Amino acid sequence: WTVLTIETSIPFTGHRIDPPSRSVDTTRKELLSFFRDMARMRRMEISADSLYKAKLIRGFCHLYDGQEAVAIGMEAAITKRDSIITAYRDHCTFLGRGGTLVEVFSELMGRRSGCSKGKGGSMHFYKKEAGFYGGHGIVGAQVPLGCGLAFAQKYSKDETVTFALYGDGAANQGQLFEALNISALWDLPVILVCENNHYGMGTAEWRASKSPAYYKRGDYVPGLKVDGMDVLAVKQACKFAKEHVLKNGPIILEMDTYRYHGHSMSDPGSTYRTRDEISGVRQERDPIERVRKLILTYEMACASELKDIEKEIRKEVDEAIRQAKESPMPDPFELFTNVYVKGYGVEALGADRKEVKAFLP
């Protein structure tokens, strides 16, 4: 069994493009790593929920559980030389790019060892050396940045591409249409990935979009609708998209996905959708369960081996939280670093360029 060919859950739907085949190549190793990586993400998000309830995490905290297949499938199709940029629901994307659990939990708790030194918080994870460009709090504003990354890639003739992720709510922001037009004019290697989890905060997609067929919203730009709960479909689509954009300029991928949690921690997530809807998705479309089933069906591992993996992950996550808790709070002087780049002999430029005039209580 080296290479195995598996059908995606449903066919891809194309807009102005012939969709790729439903048959996806994979291996035992890959499927097991998908399982492990998605389960780790799931566990991480659920622990973040507990930490939030324990008031160790404050402010915004947008969880990704339910959507793991998008991050994982995408990574399987590209390399770290390709770029990813997303919005505030960014913990798992960061992890997918090779970020560590300790960095995640530290940042979430505002500690010094956080990936942004505790200054960014939940919405501001980045990993420059692995091509992760954040982590952005303003809905839609990351998409022009992403197109700019793709411009830089084209400029330096890198043959790499950028995946710019946004939600179904964000899909109605004007800057997306602007940036898409420019990217199409300039033939940029950018993939716009709409993670359609069907709600933008409390607003259902059809209440915010006259046309919720997001893969078609690029109009003159080709698009592909993908089952975002099927990690193999995501992988297939991202591979296809990467090749496409290097040759032909932008494409839109709409990932049909679902968030189990409420929008952020203050949203119970159940006033604008039914509990039945949520549990229905959990039962029928859960991305981790789908992979578990595949692994069991093809007898790549037995149920208890998978349980063991999950137990290991649990330990790994707990250990990371323990470490993160030990990380100290940022030094007071960090308030003033990184406002400006060093180079004037000062950390931060105040009214007086020679020196910071800040007195802390």
Next chain:
Amino acid sequence: WTVLTIETSIPFTGHRIDPPSRSVDTTRKELLSFFRDMARMRRMEISADSLYKAKLIRGFCHLYDGQEAVAIGMEAAITKRDSIITAYRDHCTFLGRGGTLVEVFSELMGRRSGCSKGKGGSMHFYKKEAGFYGGHGIVGAQVPLGCGLAFAQKYSKDETVTFALYGDGAANQGQLFEALNISALWDLPVILVCENNHYGMGTAEWRASKSPAYYKRGDYVPGLKVDGMDVLAVKQACKFAKEHVLKNGPIILEMDTYRYHGHSMSDPGSTYRTRDEISGVRQERDPIERVRKLILTYEMACASELKDIEKEIRKEVDEAIRQAKESPMPDPFELFTNVYVKGYGVEALGADRKEVKAFLP
């Protein structure tokens, strides 16, 4: 000959909609008034050009000659209870709504009797009582306003509609896509009119738009492509559109038109397009000449009668300029009026709410 049926120059092209018939009803009276009104606009713009060269007009001055059929055809299809909003190329739209030549020239020369008291200038003509909402200097920003007007119309159950005009360059502004989506969601009676004169300043349409088929750019919103040089086609399209939007929500009309002048007075208008292109349009598609030909073909008037009309217009325009020149410059205190609405016992609120502290030299 009361009612006459004339074919439009070319058929309409529809996007997600069946286009209206090419046969347009008109009358001798209407055609003669079209001729007179368009000729008056043409003469007005050409005189503005001279006044600019004589330095009586300063700043921006965007002329509409070549595009007259759009303003006139639109007015023929609607009433003054319907609303119009446009960008900075607004002199003729104002005239079409019933504004006077004296108000136009006075505003252009910054005089007290200007339609905006000399404070707005070329880009800021308005006529509230006739449903003209300006006259706006920021490309594209008038379109959300226009959709808001349509919202107010729907809100007050007026059965009236709004025409929101913008250019081919403006068609790439994100706010259009945003406002169109909202208007479609709310079923607003708004007609987005793209006056495609094929250039946004020095940039040809295809260099700024990946898809210069502007009538299709609404994607899920229906559109109609119209020969904007044929006043009867414009009339037909606007009538059709008005009926459509009252029942079904927004539509886009793309008017294929042409500006003879450069973008503004500092642009000779000949570096990014050929003189042949310009003279070709003048010879083959000029909106006034088309109507002249119709009138002569159908023997509704003879050539010399039309010449007489043009002579009258010339006099009328010269007389308006004379009157405008007599209008005084604004009073110095006008600097402070209309910043805030009266009601605090002050004209303008300065740092001190009790009184304006402004000393003029």
Next chain:
Amino acid sequence: HEVLLFEALREGLEEEMDRDPRVCIMGEDVGHYGGSYKVTKGLAEKYGDLRVLDTPIAENSFTGMGIGAAMMGLRPVVEGMNMGFLLLAFNQISNNCGMLHYTSGGQFTIPIVIRGPGGVGRQLGAEHSQRLESYFQSIPGLQMVACSTPYNAKGLMKAAIRSENPVVLFEHVLLYNLKERIPDEDYICCLEEAEMVRPGEQVTILTYSRMRYHVMQAAKTLVNKGYDPEVIDIRSLKPFDLYRIGNSVKKTHRVLIVEECMRTGGIGASLRAAIIDNFWDYLDAPVMCLSSQDVPTPYAGTLEDWTVVQPAQIVAAVEQLCQ
């Protein structure tokens, strides 16, 4: 009756919607969801989808649409789910809210209210801790008010809706749950008036919004130490109520401004300038101003606290001023 601040805002909205059928509300999740800070809760049910409008996430254009509707005579109240998002609508707010009355030579008025939560607090991070009053203050034609108590929140909301001018009403994320007994009768607060919070003789402390509470905390300490500060909530951020402010300065001859804006380009800078221009001769000491640090708001709680002015700094500043 006793209400929380967000309920006071809602009462204001509701009363004005009852009073004037032209008043409508637009914003993200203001309808079915009831507003992310519950300011519009229940209003969609009561007034229907045409008067309480859920919008897509498209700040620039729904603000523009509000302005358009206002040009035609409606009185829209536009919510920025968080004030910071209105940076996307800056052009509409500046050019059309602020200047259209002028460029049209007075033909059009823009009776719109733009409101929403802002300020530093709850560790919301850089983008969600904006103090847009510093960005907006230069816009001619705009009025700006900041509420700080349930009483003035309701009164200012009602006055803002009735005003023919475009008004930005600043709310603060940390103040929505303040409780206060407010009158049962109809009342409004004058948009252009400052509020005397604590009369005193020795030094004038000018503040607004959440910093009012840091100031009052400091005032307690100061009183215990034998000082007698006068505390004024300026409320109107543009224009300033120089009448009330001036009277205080003429009495105390010492001024401390405490703001949450960053020091560069903040309200404090403009207020200080206005005081110097108008009351220089009455001053016995330099006008002092305590502002937030000139940094993006960090997430970590400790750093966030250090970003804004703390009561101890206010105490120290007053002691220095009164030396």
Next chain:
Amino acid sequence: HEVLLFEALREGLEEEMDRDPRVCIMGEDVGHYGGSYKVTKGLAEKYGDLRVLDTPIAENSFTGMGIGAAMMGLRPVVEGMNMGFLLLAFNQISNNCGMLHYTSGGQFTIPIVIRGPGGVGRQLGAEHSQRLESYFQSIPGLQMVACSTPYNAKGLMKAAIRSENPVVLFEHVLLYNLKERIPDEDYICCLEEAEMVRPGEQVTILTYSRMRYHVMQAAKTLVNKGYDPEVIDIRSLKPFDLYRIGNSVKKTHRVLIVEECMRTGGIGASLRAAIIDNFWDYLDAPVMCLSSQDVPTPYAGTLEDWTVVQPAQIVAAVEQLCQ
């Protein structure tokens, strides 16, 4: 060699593009058309379409794309055809130019330059006469400079491009045709330094951009009247060069600020605050500030003139200060 100011800017761009292949230019009509004020004329021909990019009219997103490109190491120079249009890009400029370095804990720098014409002049009307320095000054992490001569225009352009920080370079519609002899050799101007225009003993006049010329006109009259003003072009609008400014204040003990911003929320207000905070003890008179009126810029020429500070007002203010 002798150049006009717009040519000096172009030289700066060209030299930096020669020097560093990462430098590119984006904006409306900057390529084929050569820029509406000719600042980029000829560069598209020389460097090609990948380095000199004509964009659609989509300020918000092409600015965002410039920032994205900068995150990856390019050094984009983004032109606002008129600075006022960048109100549409305010969110990108504030949140991403200004704060991304911070929110990423220093991982990313944004070495972008944003430039274009602004200011009052040529009767361009309300929207095209913005002075965005007042709107932008509160943005943490942004540097702002204003050029006023061909010499400093070129030097600041080059320095801005080389800076790792995001820099906004303000040009003025009325100054593009100023002529001056500038060095043939490579030079840059320090971004954070003020420029001594006229040394003097009696009063410090702080100004920048076009107002520098109104001040110098006034200075002539003042000298004839026997005054000896020191004129400093502050150039760096954020941060202020308090070193040079301070030295002058310590010498003259009197300060007049002359700005083109509106008085509410202008650069002058912040500068005045900084001077009071730092040099109060050296002041013999209240710091005065002359600003534009708090009104949208009217079209009519006479009204436009009255909007901005005129030399006669400067003369009068100095006479009052030196009484």
